[in-house]
Amino acid sequence: MACLKASPGRRKGENYVSEQISSRRAQMILFAKNFVKHPLMLGSLIPSSRFLIRKLLGRIDWANTDLIVEYGPGVGTITVELLKHMRPEAKLVVIETNRDFVDFLQETVSDPRLHVVHGSAADVERLLAERELGQADYVISGIPFSTLPAGVGEAVAQATHDVLKPQGRFLVYQFSPAVLQYLEPVFGHIERGGEMRNVPPARLFFCAPRMEAETPDVNVPKAAS
Numbered sequence: 001m002a003c004l005k006a007s008p009g010r011r012k013g014e015n016y017v018s019e020q021i022s023s024r025r026a027q028m029i030l031f032a033k034n035f036v037k038h039p040l041m042l043g044s045l046i047p048s049s050r051f052l053i054r055k056l057l058g059r060i061d062w063a064n065t066d067l068i069v070e071y072g073p074g075v076g077t078i079t080v081e082l083l084k085h086m087r088p089e090a091k092l093v094v095i096e097t098n099r100d101f102v103d104f105l106q107e108t109v110s111d112p113r114l115h116v117v118h119g120s121a122a123d124v125e126r127l128l129a130e131r132e133l134g135q136a137d138y139v140i141s142g143i144p145f146s147t148l149p150a151g152v153g154e155a156v157a158q159a160t161h162d163v164l165k166p167q168g169r170f171l172v173y174q175f176s177p178a179v180l181q182y183l184e185p186v187f188g189h190i191e192r193g194g195e196m197r198n199v200p201p202a203r204l205f206f207c208a209p210r211m212e213a214e215t216p217d218v219n220v221p222k223a224a225s
């Protein structure tokens with residue numbers, strides 16, 4: 001379903017393996033160049049490992065998934081794997097602040113289920129509403145919460161909670177536990193994990209939305225005594 005777009009000079013029968021290698025090389029170079037330009041926005045020098053991706057995607061119930069949102073797809077390392085497993089009717093929205101990565105994804109990944117959006121994860125509610133895509137089954141995020149501008153971490157956590165279906169999950173991979181300060185006040189349950197076979201080793205947080213009954217009564221007036 002997902003495929004690399006044909007390049008103009010591509011010959012019939014050209015070696016598929018060498019195409020894969022040069023495509024991987026192009027991804028690594030683009031990613032590293034952007035790390036040099038925006039180290040705090042990227043948070044790592046190379047894309048996620050296949051071990052990390054396998055662990056994240058192992059959490060997805062593919063048969064019952066209509067909508068997945070990915071924050072910070074970068075060069076599409078996770079995006080392409082998601083598209084390989086998703087049902088033909090499912091949709092994937094990837095939201096990326098970096099224009100180079102948005103252009104790269106639009107030029108290289110061709111799949112009618114994929115919506116590539118240039119924007120911030122903090123605006124996920126508006127971005128989904130504009131496309132009439134409804135609530136998400138999964139949101140996947142590797143955006144570097146520990147170095148985001150002030151207020152963005154809180155906004156992303158709350159907006160993500162609000163776009164998830166009640167049975168949905170926020171699947172987060174990070175290189176530091178700092179993200180917990182944003183996740184804990186918002187999500188009802190957070191399961192922790194890790195993957196050492198990644199550079200750098202990654203921490204995983206699988207977050208379930210708060211149930212109605214768990215919502216703090218902050219807006220409920222106190223009964224007169």
Ligand SMILES: C[S@@+](CC[C@H](N)C(=O)[O-])C[C@H]1O[C@@H](n2cnc3c(N)ncnc32)[C@H](O)[C@@H]1O
Nearest residue numbers: 042047048072073074096097098120121142143
């Ligand atoms: C660690 S990289 C992850 C790249 C890729 N998903 C991977 O696993 O290899 C973090 C990505 O988040 C993007 N990013 C940072 N802040 C963002 C935000 N507020 N909204 C959307 N993307 C953001 C960066 O541009 C970068 O592409």
